[in-house]
Amino acid sequence: MAQTVFAPWKDRDQKPLIEFRNVTKRFGDFTAIDNLSLNIYEREFFALLGPSGCGKTTMMRMLAGFESVTEGHIWLGGQDIISVPPNKRPVNMMFQSYALFPHLSIWDNIAFGLRRESKDKEMIGERVEEMLRLTRLTKFAKRKPHQISGGQRQRVALARSLAKAPKLLLLDEPLGALDKKLREETQFELMDIQETTGTTFVIVTHDQEEAMTVASRIAVMDEGRLVQVDTPDVIYEAPNSVYVADFIGDVNLIPGTARLRPAEPEPPVAAPTLAKDPAPVAEAPAPATETTAPPPTAQADAPADARQPAPNERGEWIYKKVFARFLGQRDLATPQLPPPSPGELAAARKAEADAERANTPTPDAARAPAPAAKPHGTETKSGGILIDWAEGQPPIIVANGDTALDGKPVTLSIRPEKVTIDLEKPDRPNVLPGKVIDIAYLGNISTYHVELASGRMVKAQMVNARRLSNRHITWEDAVWIGFTETAGVVLEE
Amino acid sequence: MRRFTLIAIPYFWLLVLFLVPFVIVLKISLSDVALARPPYTPQLDLSLGWEGLRTFFSGLDFENFVFLTTDDLYWKAYVSSLKIALVSTLLTLMVGYPIAYGMARAPNEWRPTLLMLVILPFWTSFLIRVYSWMGILANEGTLNTVLLWLGVIDTPLQIMNTNTAVYIGIVYTYLPFMVLPIYSALEKMDESLIEAAEDLGCSKLAAFWLVTWPLSRNGIIAGCFLVFIPAIGEFVIPSLLGGSGTLMIGKVLFEEFFSNRDWPVASAVAVILLLILIIPIILFQRNEQKAREAEG
Ligand SMILES: Nc1ncnc2c1ncn2[C@@H]1O[C@H](COP(=O)(O)OP(=O)(O)OP(=O)(O)O)[C@@H](O)[C@H]1O
Ligand SMILES: [Mg+2]
Numbered sequence: 001m002a003q004t005v006f007a008p009w010k011d012r013d014q015k016p017l018i019e020f021r022n023v024t025k026r027f028g029d030f031t032a033i034d035n036l037s038l039n040i041y042e043r044e045f046f047a048l049l050g051p052s053g054c055g056k057t058t059m060m061r062m063l064a065g066f067e068s069v070t071e072g073h074i075w076l077g078g079q080d081i082i083s084v085p086p087n088k089r090p091v092n093m094m095f096q097s098y099a100l101f102p103h104l105s106i107w108d109n110i111a112f113g114l115r116r117e118s119k120d121k122e123m124i125g126e127r128v129e130e131m132l133r134l135t136r137l138t139k140f141a142k143r144k145p146h147q148i149s150g151g152q153r154q155r156v157a158l159a160r161s162l163a164k165a166p167k168l169l170l171l172d173e174p175l176g177a178l179d180k181k182l183r184e185e186t187q188f189e190l191m192d193i194q195e196t197t198g199t200t201f202v203i204v205t206h207d208q209e210e211a212m213t214v215a216s217r218i219a220v221m222d223e224g225r226l227v228q229v230d231t232p233d234v235i236y237e238a239p240n241s242v243y244v245a246d247f248i249g250d251v252n253l254i255p256g257t258a259r260l261r262p263a264e265p266e267p268p269v270a271a272p273t274l275a276k277d278p279a280p281v282a283e284a285p286a287p288a289t290e291t292t293a294p295p296p297t298a299q300a301d302a303p304a305d306a307r308q309p310a311p312n313e314r315g316e317w318i319y320k321k322v323f324a325r326f327l328g329q330r331d332l333a334t335p336q337l338p339p340p341s342p343g344e345l346a347a348a349r350k351a352e353a354d355a356e357r358a359n360t361p362t363p364d365a366a367r368a369p370a371p372a373a374k375p376h377g378t379e380t381k382s383g384g385i386l387i388d389w390a391e392g393q394p395p396i397i398v399a400n401g402d403t404a405l406d407g408k409p410v411t412l413s414i415r416p417e418k419v420t421i422d423l424e425k426p427d428r429p430n431v432l433p434g435k436v437i438d439i440a441y442l443g444n445i446s447t448y449h450v451e452l453a454s455g456r457m458v459k460a461q462m463v464n465a466r467r468l469s470n471r472h473i474t475w476e477d478a479v480w481i482g483f484t485e486t487a488g489v490v491l492e493e
Numbered sequence: 494m495r496r497f498t499l500i501a502i503p504y505f506w507l508l509v510l511f512l513v514p515f516v517i518v519l520k521i522s523l524s525d526v527a528l529a530r531p532p533y534t535p536q537l538d539l540s541l542g543w544e545g546l547r548t549f550f551s552g553l554d555f556e557n558f559v560f561l562t563t564d565d566l567y568w569k570a571y572v573s574s575l576k577i578a579l580v581s582t583l584l585t586l587m588v589g590y591p592i593a594y595g596m597a598r599a600p601n602e603w604r605p606t607l608l609m610l611v612i613l614p615f616w617t618s619f620l621i622r623v624y625s626w627m628g629i630l631a632n633e634g635t636l637n638t639v640l641l642w643l644g645v646i647d648t649p650l651q652i653m654n655t656n657t658a659v660y661i662g663i664v665y666t667y668l669p670f671m672v673l674p675i676y677s678a679l680e681k682m683d684e685s686l687i688e689a690a691e692d693l694g695c696s697k698l699a700a701f702w703l704v705t706w707p708l709s710r711n712g713i714i715a716g717c718f719l720v721f722i723p724a725i726g727e728f729v730i731p732s733l734l735g736g737s738g739t740l741m742i743g744k745v746l747f748e749e750f751f752s753n754r755d756w757p758v759a760s761a762v763a764v765i766l767l768l769i770l771i772i773p774i775i776l777f778q779r780n781e782q783k784a785r786e787a788e789g
Contacts, residue, residue: 064688064692065691066688066691085691086688086691086692087691087692087693087694087695087696091692092692092693093688093689093692095685095688095689097683097685099683099685099686099688099689100689101686101689101690101704102708102787103707103708103710112690112693112703113692113693113694116693116694116695116699117694144787146787160693161692164693164694
């Protein structure tokens with residue numbers, strides 16, 4: 001599958017087309033771009049996304065050559081271009097205001113760049129006609145820019161910047177002036193053109209939906225820095241910070257404190273079958289957890305061990321195997337245990353945590369379903385962390401949380417479409433009771449704003465695929481919101 | 494009705510301020526000199542009724558216009574005026590364009606001040622400003638004193654009473670009329686057009702010739718006409734700064750009128766001057782119209 005997917009940024013041998021190396025740009029004492037490094041590869045459709053004033057246009061203008069670089073270097077196709085004037089760069093820009101020459105016809109506008117290359121007339125003519133066909137402007141060739149519509153002007157600007165077949169095309173909010181429908185059409189047109197011409201596109205946009213639609217990768221910027229550079233799906237599904245999660249799409253952000261999730265409270269009968277893992281789960285008191293006992297195999301594919309910092313574990317193991325003999329036991333919790341497993345440490349910590357909880361019993365502890373009550377189909381992945389997010393509320397289980405976050409303040413980011421809403425208590429790893437405060441009906445989907453017992457608002461989204469067979473959820477209804485243990489992303493503050 | 498009134502007011506002013514004086518001048522140009530007051534015949538005597546009107550019209554003829562062709566002083570004065578006006582228009586353009594360009598590219602907050610500076614000379618009397626140029630350009634004037642002191646020259650330059658002084662005077666006086674329309678054309682221009690031109694492979698100079706210059710064309714044309722038209726009939730500058738060798742139709746007109754007291758010939762000179770000016774005025778109007786259409 002990896003062969004067919006276009007992902008040059010994953011290939012270490014691939015040379016980037018554009019390389020920003022520690023680029024800083026200052027206007028007076030204001031830093032617009034702050035020590036930024038970035039690679040953009042050939043044939044990419046690269047989107048710069050960020051709030052107003054974060055430096056997107058400045059990046060573009062530095063690439064085009066209209067803005068000098070205060071510090072650092074920009075490489076284009078293996079050449080340092082910071083001292084190359086704009087007219088010598090193999091870069092063309094489509095301006096936000098289109099910047100069509102008002103005194104020239106559409107034809108002459110498109111031919112403008114070609115004429116500067118002193119090509120012969122026939123070749124220029126052919127190329128212009130080709131561009132006119134590509135952007136469906138043949139009919140308007142003789143008109144002046146003020147005699148055509150906004151959408152047509154935008155296509156002229158695109159045709160003009162494409163005419164010279166640049167290595168790199170810069171598009172600064174190219175579709176900002178178009179209405180929604182035309183914008184969507186044009187997005188697909190842009191992608192088509194990008195594919196047929198094989199040009200590398202860098203696009204600036206305010207519109208995150210647009211970036212998601214057209215881009216192969218998105219760079220999210222904030223105050224002159226790159227916050228995250230990734231494919232649209234990664235940006236959406238696995239944002240690396242609260243900032244990105246909040247900036248892209250709708251999101252529920254639940255702050256809390258992370259704590260190691262206890263190893264699965266395995267039924268005593270299951271324990272002996274695990275030859276490799278004689279974890280002290282039997283001793284560990286496991287009353288107050290919402291998780292169910294997983295089948296023995298669940299432990300094998302648990303991602304938690306992969307996420308745990310490996311050297312520490314190995315070091316731990318080596319310590320126990322080798323150094324402990326000379327230096328004495330270090331791990332007080334599991335003094336007698338031979339080959340330790342990744343789960344062991346977690347289990348030890350859980351024991352601690354549970355002991356703590358036993359001292360301050362919470363009402364919901366009693367409400368927690370019995371481990372055995374879960375049917376087999378909805379097994380909960382083990383490992384990961386728990387997030388204490390509100391006083392007197394059960395912690396949220398996050399199986400994909402990094403165990404290194406233990407004890408740290410974190411924010412759980414979870415997309416509304418991953419949160420379900422039910423009138424009856426559903427069978428899901430994370431279930432929280434609440435009350436419907438508001439419903440935004442958007443036709444294809446509905447967004448429910450649910451107030452949890454702690455007072456926190458959570459958005460849940462449901463596709464209105466068919467008329468709900470169960471009872472219609474309405475305002476003030478007592479509901480249960482639910483989500484899986486892997487639906488969210490844990491973000492460090 | 495209200496619309497009609499709105500249109501009627503400017504037309505009324507045009508009639509009173511332009512057409513009536515013109516008809517009077519035309520009438521005098523068709524009359525004959527007389528030692529009388531006013532110094533021409535015939536006079537229109539309406540008390541005689543139709544008879545008076547008929548004798549009045551029979552007294553009018555084109556004698557004065559014929560006279561203008563017999564003496565080559567007049568056509569030489571016309572040609573010389575056209576030449577001086579043309580040269581000073583080009584000089585004003587050469588001085589005015591960079592000023593307008595600089596103003597349009599200046600930081601936003603400076604522009605009102607710069608505009609003020611361009612208009613500032615209008616706050617003093619035109620005559621006083623021309624007199625002060627006499628003080629600057631005279632043989633013992635400021636300019637020669639400074640140049641002598643610097644050692645650039647060792648004998649004073651004879652600028653006063655030459656055509657050079659007239660050119661300097663005209664360029665100075667009409668400079669705002671050149672700067673303002675060009676400035677307004679350049680200011681309207683989107684700076685990203687220059688960047689777009691450079692982006693498409695133009696050098697800075699090429700971008701200027703291919704984009705800035707054509708886009709300021711309407712301003713240039715307007716400015717040139719605003720300088721050229723009044724410069725042809727200019728009288729004060731050539732008579733104060735120019736010498737005996739400076740031949741301009743405005744001066745001729747003045748002399749005919751006040752020294753020779755030949756009102757009919759002076760009026761004929763004025764009518765011809767007006768006819769000459771009608772051509773550039775119509776061209777100017779056309780240009781303005783086209784500019785408006787291109788914008789709208
Ligand atoms: N010529 C300049 N002089 C001083 N500051 C500037 C200049 N150009 C840009 N800036 C500043 O640099 C910052 C980044 O500007 P830039 O135009 O790159 O923002 P942007 O991300 O494109 O914003 P938007 O989305 O609103 O277009 C802004 O804070 C802006 O005020
Ligand atoms: Mg911008």
